[in-house]
Amino acid sequence: MQSYEFGLYVFMLAAFLGFELVKRVSPLLHTPLMSLSNAISAIAVVGAILISGEKDASTLQRILGFIAVVCATLNVVAGYLITDRMLKMFRKREPEKK
Amino acid sequence: MIENVLPAIYLLASVGFILAVKWMNNPATARRGVIIGEIGMLLAVIGTLLRPEVVEYRWILVGLAIGSAIGAPLAYLMPMTAVPQLTALSHAFGALASALIGTAEFYKGEIPLGFPMGALVLESLLGFLTTTASIIAFAKLQELMPTRPMTYKGQNVVSLSMLTAAIVIGGWMVAAPAPTWAFPAFIALSMGFGIMLVIPIGGADMPTVIALLNSYAGVAAAAMGFVLNNRLLIIAGALNGSAGLILSIIMCKAMNRSFTNVLFGAFGQLATAVAGTAAQRPVRSATPDEAASILDSARTVIVIPGYGMAVAQAQHKIRELYDALSKRGIDVRFAIHPVAGRMPGHMNVLLAEADIPYDRLIEMDEINGDFPQTDVALIIGANDVTNPAARTDHSSPIFGMPILEAHKARTVLVVKRSMAAGYAGLDNDLFYLDKTMMIFGDAKKVVEDIIKALH
Numbered sequence: 001m002q003s004y005e006f007g008l009y010v011f012m013l014a015a016f017l018g019f020e021l022v023k024r025v026s027p028l029l030h031t032p033l034m035s036l037s038n039a040i041s042a043i044a045v046v047g048a049i050l051i052s053g054e055k056d057a058s059t060l061q062r063i064l065g066f067i068a069v070v071c072a073t074l075n076v077v078a079g080y081l082i083t084d085r086m087l088k089m090f091r092k093r094e095p096e097k098k
Numbered sequence: 099m100i101e102n103v104l105p106a107i108y109l110l111a112s113v114g115f116i117l118a119v120k121w122m123n124n125p126a127t128a129r130r131g132v133i134i135g136e137i138g139m140l141l142a143v144i145g146t147l148l149r150p151e152v153v154e155y156r157w158i159l160v161g162l163a164i165g166s167a168i169g170a171p172l173a174y175l176m177p178m179t180a181v182p183q184l185t186a187l188s189h190a191f192g193a194l195a196s197a198l199i200g201t202a203e204f205y206k207g208e209i210p211l212g213f214p215m216g217a218l219v220l221e222s223l224l225g226f227l228t229t230t231a232s233i234i235a236f237a238k239l240q241e242l243m244p245t246r247p248m249t250y251k252g253q254n255v256v257s258l259s260m261l262t263a264a265i266v267i268g269g270w271m272v273a274a275p276a277p278t279w280a281f282p283a284f285i286a287l288s289m290g291f292g293i294m295l296v297i298p299i300g301g302a303d304m305p306t307v308i309a310l311l312n313s314y315a316g317v318a319a320a321a322m323g324f325v326l327n328n329r330l331l332i333i334a335g336a337l338n339g340s341a342g343l344i345l346s347i348i349m350c351k352a353m354n355r356s357f358t359n360v361l362f363g364a365f366g367q368l369a370t371a372v373a374g375t376a377a378q379r380p381v382r383s384a385t386p387d388e389a390a391s392i393l394d395s396a397r398t399v400i401v402i403p404g405y406g407m408a409v410a411q412a413q414h415k416i417r418e419l420y421d422a423l424s425k426r427g428i429d430v431r432f433a434i435h436p437v438a439g440r441m442p443g444h445m446n447v448l449l450a451e452a453d454i455p456y457d458r459l460i461e462m463d464e465i466n467g468d469f470p471q472t473d474v475a476l477i478i479g480a481n482d483v484t485n486p487a488a489r490t491d492h493s494s495p496i497f498g499m500p501i502l503e504a505h506k507a508r509t510v511l512v513v514k515r516s517m518a519a520g521y522a523g524l525d526n527d528l529f530y531l532d533k534t535m536m537i538f539g540d541a542k543k544v545v546e547d548i549i550k551a552l553h
Contacts, residue, residue: 004213007324007332014333017116018340024123027436027461030345030443031181033122034312036135037341038188040115041315043139043334044195046146047322051202052161053152064202066157072195073165074172076139078188081173082181084132089178089450090125092457 032086039079045072100148107145108330114138115334119341125456142330178451179408182308182441183239189311190232196318197225197285203325204281211272217324219268223288224318228311230292235307238296239440245301257294264288299360301405302482304440306349306360313342345442352436352462354488354498381517384535386547389511392535394552396473396509398429400465402502403445404438406479406515410541416478417452419545422552431458433465433475433502435483466503475507477528479514479541485526496524510534513544 025033051057052065115138121131143162146152176184200222209215237243264287270276271284299307320335322328350357384392393399401420407413423430432454438445446459469475477484484504487494504510505528512529514536528534537544 003327004217004324007327007329010329011320011323011332011336014336015340018119018337019344021116021119021123021337022341022344025119026123026125027348027434027443028446028456028459029122029125029128030348030436031185031441031447032128032443033119033341034309034345034442035181035185035188036118036122036132037316037338038185038192038312039139040118040135040334041189041312041319041338042192042195043115043142043331044192044199044319044322045139046142046328046331047199047319047326048161048195049143049146049152049158050149050326050328051199053147053154053158055151055153057154058205060205061202062154062157064198066161068195068198068202069158069161070165070168071191071198073162074169075165075188075192075195077166077169078173078184078191080132080136080139081170082176082184082188084129085173086178086181086447086450087125087129087132089447089453090128090456091450091453092125092455 028090029087032083035079035083035086039076039083042072042075042079045069045076048072100150104145104149107141107148108328111138111141111145112330112333114141115337119337142334178448179411180240181447182304182439182444183236185441186232186236186239186308186311189308189315190229190236193225193228193232193311193315193318195225196315196322197222197229199322200225200325201281201285209325211274214325215272217321219272219284221318221321221325222285223264223268224314224321226285226288227292227295228314228318230289231296231307231314232292232311234293234296235299235304235311238299238301239304247298247300249298253294253298257291260287260291260294264291301440302437303353303360305437305442305444306346306353306357308441309342309346309349310357311342313339313346316340316342349437349442352500354496354500379530381529382532382535384511384537386537386539386544387551389535389537389544390548390551392509392511393423393428393474393476393548394426396428398468398472399423399431399474399476400469400472400504400507401430401432402475402477402480402484402504403432403434403449404478404480404483405440405444406481406513407541408439408444408448408479410479412478412541412545413448413452413454415542415545415549416449417454418549419552420454420458422549431460431465431468433462433504434459435462435480435500435502438480438483462500462502469503469506472507473509475504475510477504477510477512477514478545481514481526482524484528485524487524487527491527494524504528505531508533512536513541514538515540
């Protein structure tokens with residue numbers, strides 16, 4: 001099996017898994033879910049590191065890679081921190097004090 | 099040795115992302131989800147830095163430091179009402195990263211034609227268009243640009259031909275070595291289409307668009323996974339792609355509209371023409387004092403918040419009202435329409451920020467049956483999502499949209515700045531019912547006055 005064919009299977013399974021998992025998320029948490037998945041999409045940081053860290057990279061490649069590392073990291077950090085900040089606010093009712 | 103450990107690190111990172119999304123299904127486990135997601139990302143970064151082909155660390159570490167130094171204050175200093183903007187901005191950066199990596203790979207010139215080049219074209223197309231589209235979305239949400247839909251004649255023709263041209267050039271690059279101008283032209287067209295895509299979209303459609311852009315960013319990352327032959331990227335990208343897609347489908351359903359209609363319909367413009375013909379009808383207005391006494395004598399109250407609450411920053415005052423009424427033994431709940439606000443779940447976040455317990459925030463389908471037994475429906479800054487015309491008037495542009503059935507409550511109190519029409523530009527019949535009272539004014543001020551009158 002060619003590697004991209006294998007990749008397509010992985011993609012399909014992960015996409016279906018994503019559908020099933022996200023369908024179960026309560027609408028209450030749709031905003032945090034969005035910013036969490038936004039943070040996950042910044043997995044592009046992996047590609048950015050690979051591109052800019054190569055041994056014989058051209059100057060163009062290094063520059064583009066560097067900008068990509070900055071952007072993707074920004075996305076990761078902002079995404080996770082804002083998600084956590086939001087989730088911290090979701091609280092159940094405290095036991096009533098009477 | 100390290101070659102054997104690396105696949106294991108990537109595998110663990112994938113598990114982290116999957117668990118992160120899974121644990122988001124419940125507020126009790128959601129924070130654990132974020133932590134496992136962070137661990138996943140950390141593993142992914144470390145695993146990548148350890149790869150033997152990565153030898154040049156200096157700029158990577160500088161980049162990681164700069165990104166964190168900008169990202170962290172951004173996440174902590176933005177007020178909660180600005181979450182939609184921040185998310186849009188964050189999308190723009192993530193997508194730009196994918197796009198630039200695609201560009202760098204292209205100019206490296208080692209990508210074979212056919213499938214790998216196809217993946218690269220898809221990555222770059224989605225990357226660049228999501229970047230510009232997210233920037234426009236950010237500008238609209240931040241009100242640097244008018245939030246009303248901007249339309250002109252032949253708009254759809256222009257944007258669709260830009261997309262077609264980009265796809266044709268992309269197809270050419272996949273099939274044969276293309277001339278040097280092809281890739282820059284492709285970039286320009288992709289970015290142009292991104293701008294064209296969001297310009298005609300109005301504020302109330304932003305939830306759908308943000309979710310859709312989220313999905314694009316994910317698919318771009320997955321496409322990068324095919325280019326780099328990296329399964330971690332494929333898994334994370336696919337998870338994110340389907341998360342964004344399913345959210346935008348939920349948003350579309352909540353407005354009874356199709357994707358094409360949201361993207362190419364330019365809803366607001368169409369409807370304003372209809373509103374102009376509406377006759378002046380009498381409404382009953384009330385003072386905050388009167389509203390307070392109505393609320394005081396109620397046993398059950400349902401609050402319906404809308405974007406107006408976010409604009410007025412009224413959520414903290416609403417919390418005080420909630421406390422004051424609860425103390426009197428009045429049952430207060432909040433009815434949340436899926437598209438209220440500017441991004442999916444926007445109202446929930448604002449009310450949670452104000453410390454309102456989340457088990458008081460009820461989804462539309464669950465609470466609609468309770469309106470007939472409810473004494474008071476208190477509408478704060480919401481309009482179209484309560485318009486009964488969506489149920490009864492076949493000629494209404496929003497006919498078929500699921501609404502919160504506030505009109506079935508015994509009394510309806512509406513806090514609103516003026517009689518101006520809502521986003522859809524429609525008159526709301528609810529405001530003219532005998533049992534409806536309008537309290538005009540800034541939501542924060544009005545709620546404050548009601549609280550004062552209650553004491």
